[in-house]
Amino acid sequence: MSDLLDQSPGIEPLREQRLGPLFWICVGWLTLNVLGAIFANVLPLVNPLYQNYIVINAGPSLHHLFGTDDLGRDILSRVVFGSRVSLAVGSGAMLIGFGIGMPLGMLAAYRRGRLDSILTAVMYVLLAFPAIIAVIAVISFWTPRTLVKIIVVIGLASVPLVYRVIRSATLAVATKDYVTAAKVQGSTDRRILFRELLPNIAPIAVSFLLIGVATVVTLEGALAFLGLSVNPPTPSWGNMINESRTVMAQNPWLVIFPSLALCLFLLCLNFIGDRLRSYFDVTEVKL
Amino acid sequence: MSDERQPLLKVRDLTVTFGKGAHAVSAVAGVSFDIYEGETLGLVGESGCGKSTTGKALMKIVAPSSGTVELDGVDITHQRGRALRQARTRMQMIFQDPISSLNPRRRVRGIVAEPLDAWKTVTGEQRDRLVDELLNQVGIDPEVYGDRYARQFSGGQCQRISIARALAMRPQLLICDEVVSALDVSVQAQILNLLEDLKAEYGLTLLFIAHDLAVVKNISDRVAVMYLGRIGEIGPSEVLYEAPAHPYTKFLLGASLEADPDSAPTGAVLEGEPPSPLDPPSGCRFRSRCPYATERCAREEPVLTEVAPGHQVACHFPFIAQ
Amino acid sequence: MSERLLEVTDLRTTFRTVTGAVPAVGGVSFDLHGNETLGIVGESGSGKTVLARTIMGLQPRTNVEVTGSVLLNGHQVVGASERTMRTMWATEVAMVFQDPMTSLNPVMRIGRQIDETLRVRLGMDRHAARARAIELLTMVGIPSAQSRYRAYPTELSGGMRQRVVIATALACSPKLIIADEPTTGLDVTIQAQILNLLDSLKEQLSMSVILITHDLGVVATRATRIIVMYAGQIVEMGDTRDVFFHHRMPYTRALLDSSPKVTNAPHTRLAVIPGRPPNLSTPQPGCAFAPRCAYATERCHVEAPTLVDASAPGHRFACWNPLPETSDREAR
Numbered sequence: 001m002s003d004l005l006d007q008s009p010g011i012e013p014l015r016e017q018r019l020g021p022l023f024w025i026c027v028g029w030l031t032l033n034v035l036g037a038i039f040a041n042v043l044p045l046v047n048p049l050y051q052n053y054i055v056i057n058a059g060p061s062l063h064h065l066f067g068t069d070d071l072g073r074d075i076l077s078r079v080v081f082g083s084r085v086s087l088a089v090g091s092g093a094m095l096i097g098f099g100i101g102m103p104l105g106m107l108a109a110y111r112r113g114r115l116d117s118i119l120t121a122v123m124y125v126l127l128a129f130p131a132i133i134a135v136i137a138v139i140s141f142w143t144p145r146t147l148v149k150i151i152v153v154i155g156l157a158s159v160p161l162v163y164r165v166i167r168s169a170t171l172a173v174a175t176k177d178y179v180t181a182a183k184v185q186g187s188t189d190r191r192i193l194f195r196e197l198l199p200n201i202a203p204i205a206v207s208f209l210l211i212g213v214a215t216v217v218t219l220e221g222a223l224a225f226l227g228l229s230v231n232p233p234t235p236s237w238g239n240m241i242n243e244s245r246t247v248m249a250q251n252p253w254l255v256i257f258p259s260l261a262l263c264l265f266l267l268c269l270n271f272i273g274d275r276l277r278s279y280f281d282v283t284e285v286k287l
Numbered sequence: 288m289s290d291e292r293q294p295l296l297k298v299r300d301l302t303v304t305f306g307k308g309a310h311a312v313s314a315v316a317g318v319s320f321d322i323y324e325g326e327t328l329g330l331v332g333e334s335g336c337g338k339s340t341t342g343k344a345l346m347k348i349v350a351p352s353s354g355t356v357e358l359d360g361v362d363i364t365h366q367r368g369r370a371l372r373q374a375r376t377r378m379q380m381i382f383q384d385p386i387s388s389l390n391p392r393r394r395v396r397g398i399v400a401e402p403l404d405a406w407k408t409v410t411g412e413q414r415d416r417l418v419d420e421l422l423n424q425v426g427i428d429p430e431v432y433g434d435r436y437a438r439q440f441s442g443g444q445c446q447r448i449s450i451a452r453a454l455a456m457r458p459q460l461l462i463c464d465e466v467v468s469a470l471d472v473s474v475q476a477q478i479l480n481l482l483e484d485l486k487a488e489y490g491l492t493l494l495f496i497a498h499d500l501a502v503v504k505n506i507s508d509r510v511a512v513m514y515l516g517r518i519g520e521i522g523p524s525e526v527l528y529e530a531p532a533h534p535y536t537k538f539l540l541g542a543s544l545e546a547d548p549d550s551a552p553t554g555a556v557l558e559g560e561p562p563s564p565l566d567p568p569s570g571c572r573f574r575s576r577c578p579y580a581t582e583r584c585a586r587e588e589p590v591l592t593e594v595a596p597g598h599q600v601a602c603h604f605p606f607i608a609q
Numbered sequence: 610m611s612e613r614l615l616e617v618t619d620l621r622t623t624f625r626t627v628t629g630a631v632p633a634v635g636g637v638s639f640d641l642h643g644n645e646t647l648g649i650v651g652e653s654g655s656g657k658t659v660l661a662r663t664i665m666g667l668q669p670r671t672n673v674e675v676t677g678s679v680l681l682n683g684h685q686v687v688g689a690s691e692r693t694m695r696t697m698w699a700t701e702v703a704m705v706f707q708d709p710m711t712s713l714n715p716v717m718r719i720g721r722q723i724d725e726t727l728r729v730r731l732g733m734d735r736h737a738a739r740a741r742a743i744e745l746l747t748m749v750g751i752p753s754a755q756s757r758y759r760a761y762p763t764e765l766s767g768g769m770r771q772r773v774v775i776a777t778a779l780a781c782s783p784k785l786i787i788a789d790e791p792t793t794g795l796d797v798t799i800q801a802q803i804l805n806l807l808d809s810l811k812e813q814l815s816m817s818v819i820l821i822t823h824d825l826g827v828v829a830t831r832a833t834r835i836i837v838m839y840a841g842q843i844v845e846m847g848d849t850r851d852v853f854f855h856h857r858m859p860y861t862r863a864l865l866d867s868s869p870k871v872t873n874a875p876h877t878r879l880a881v882i883p884g885r886p887p888n889l890s891t892p893q894p895g896c897a898f899a900p901r902c903a904y905a906t907e908r909c910h911v912e913a914p915t916l917v918d919a920s921a922p923g924h925r926f927a928c929w930n931p932l933p934e935t936s937d938r939e940a941r
Contacts, residue, residue, distance in 0.1 A: 185402035186372035333796035471652040473882035476867035505869040542801040544826030
């Protein structure tokens with residue numbers, strides 16, 4: 001079989017694609033946020049609920065790095081503790097959304113047929129309904145409000161969106177010959193779903209997940225701003241911004257720091273999601 | 288001669304219909320043929336004639352609407368679930384697009400081992416050895432390339448890996464659907480030779496689907512010509528190419544371009560284009576383009592009739608050498 | 610009759626990519642006379658399509674470097690601005706692409722697409738343009754052109770679409786048509802129709818045609834001369850019969866031998882070129898075909914051969930160890 005050597009000129013290596021330093025800075029910042037939220041209790045921070053009436057509306061100082069609010073609470077401590085709510089809502093809701101939406105989307109796109117028609121019809125009806133208004137309505141009537149309830153409501157509301165993205169991503173892959181080839185070899189549906197489909201839609205899923213977390217965090221902020229998130233005095237970035245409205249003129253720090261934290265968090269998430277998508281895009285890598 | 292042997296694959300009145308009601312299209316409209324053990328049957332035709340759909344229907348990748356497919360005397364048409372999956376491992380298929388045939392996110396060894404892992408026929412060290420052996424046989428060095436991702440390979444190499452994967456379960460029948468049409472001429476010859484080698488080594492039976500008449504002639508023992516969902520002519524390749532009995536086969540051969548400046552410039556060119564399968568002509572499906580068509584052709588549908596041993600034609604007025 | 614319509618001299622097209630410069634066309638020179646069909650044959654990556662686009666002046670200005678000279682009917686194409694090119698497109702040179710679906714606008718009636726060129730370039734009024742468009746559609750063999758004038762590209766079959774593309778190319782009676790794999794996606798019987806059409810139009814309108822293909826069968830009976838390209842370079846060129854029967858470059862022979870023939874007996878073992886076409890982004894010294902060539906010697910790996918004359922006029926090849934000269938076709 002000497003005439004079979006199709007290998008002599010060698011195989012071109014993949015184009016080196018790097019994620020770049022900015023990507024890693026963003027990852028670093030997010031890690032810092034997550035660690036801060038988890039270990040807020042053991043960090044050398046003032047109790048975020050402790051009201052120190054001696055220093056009210058103070059600017060940043062050595063004692064209070066971010067200053068204090070109108071009740072004399074330490075803003076740094078409240079921003080760190082507030083990230084707990086944002087992160088919990090963001091990751092929790094997306095866990096629910098992907099937990100339900102992703103398997104449904106993959107299954108519908110892989111199986112097609114009646115299952116797909118019914119599921120897709122239901123999801124599109126749900127999508128037609130303005131999700132934010134639904135979330136606001138449910139949360140305002142379902143009292144008393146707790147963090148878990150907020151996570152569940154937002155999570156469920158995100159299911160149709162996740163379903164739609166995952167379904168179309170899976171559809172693109174499910175028509176590829178290698179999926180047919182796997183079927184023809186006698187692979188079970190489960191093997192096909194996990195071995196052939198999942199790795200190929202994972203990049204899209206991950207980048208959508210990150211952008212989803214960002215959206216949910218914004219949504220939580222909006223809810224908090226409307227007073228529909230966790231009850232005060234528990235801090236969250238959203239309700240901190242809300243509370244700052246009345247004292248904005250005297251104490252701009254109160255609005256600057258939580259807003260900055262929120263903005264940086266969202267920026268990093270979006271950037272990472274975007275970067276990952278182009279990094280994993282096989283077609284883009286192939287010249 | 289071939290009548291003595293038992294056919295490995297027996298296809299009877301295979302029909303594949305897409306859509307419903309007024310939009311129903313019979314991509315394959317009643318196709319019957321046998322493939323004998325150890326032979327290569329070529330299936331040629333223009334795009335939309337249903338040759339690829341036939342191949343897919345045999346593998347039940349698309350569901351046949353009627354007809355039967357028998358593999359080694361066992362009717363597999365109505366099999367489902369595990370039995371179907373089992374039957375499929377005895378037939379394998381290789382596809383046209385080499386790049387899309389391989390999962391870009393899996394490594395070569397994993398791709399070739401997939402059928403073995405799915406069936407757990409061999410495991411552990413034995414499995415690894417078999418995978419490397421298969422890769423060696425198709426001319427891919429497992430030591431060098433075994434752990435690369437599929438997306439790092441050229442079209443010809445991808446097609447080799449696809450062949451290795453298809454052979455992993457030691458199938459009896461290999462369906463090749465336009466496997467060389469996406470490749471460069473020089474690479475195409477490599478793959479055709481490889482298929483011939485492996486056919487001898489594994490005792491394979493081949494169904495070779497292609498639009499290129501020269502390629503089909505070079506690899507097939509017998510050739511079937513399809514037009515608009517029907518088989519027009521089937522016979523030993525030498526006979527069919529030397530003395531085509533169906534007018535369509537004749538035009539098809541006349542239109543194929545020889546790489547020879549002295550070959551007669553294509554004389555009689557078939558006029559018009561294939562009609563839409565949505566609304567096929569009555570009677571003989573080729574009559575709308577056939578210069579020899581008569582009123583009988585519009586009325587009566589010709590059936591495959593033997594004009595010489597093993598040579599069947601579906602035409603009311605076949606060219607038969609007296 | 611044999612005035613030079615096209616003069617290409619040392620044309621180089623280099624793509625600048627992240628991984629380095631890719632010389633897609635690396636120093637190509639040839640002439641084209643009036644009313645001639647020139648076949649350019651090569652495998653994928655041989656640079657034949659890039660060459661065509663460069664002659665058309667279609668290469669983007671960024672990240673592509675074009676040097677050398679392309680004289681089209683006396684006008685320099687290399688370095689010409691898009692504005693200058695616009696005066697040459699359609700009237701001097703037109704192109705027929707491989708995929709008719711992407712070269713036609715799917716949301717525009719086919720008649721309008723031909724009209725447009727006529728009205729903009731030739732300043733015809735609407736009625737004259739319409740009449741001329743229908744005339745062109747009839748000329749390329751579209752049945753009932755009157756009614757098809759109002760059809761959308763999606764309503765036509767692949768073969769019909771390619772006819773429309775040809776009609777669009779003919780609109781301003783160019784002197785040269787460059788057809789890049791015009792029949793590759795088409796069926797055998799349709800392919801024959803389209804090639805016959807191009808042939809008869811060439812005679813009728815006394816234009817020249819450059820027929821670019823990977824299939825030697827397409828050019829065998831239609832081209833007067835053939836250029837064989839490999840890795841961005843011309844490796845052999847000459848009259849069709851010289852290239853087919855008296856080729857001197859081993860690649861030309863390998864290409865001919867490895868294509869299956871209808872006349873072969875079943876299970877004919879095909880001659881094979883080992884390996885695959887080279888990757889142009891990692892250029893190697895010497896002859897680009899040397900790693901796959903059965904006749905390669907040490908010199909081939911070090912020094913690149915240049916085109917030299919064979920005995921027949923106009924027949925040239927680039928090889929250090931050419932095949933012996935043959936006098937008749939039996940010697941093949």
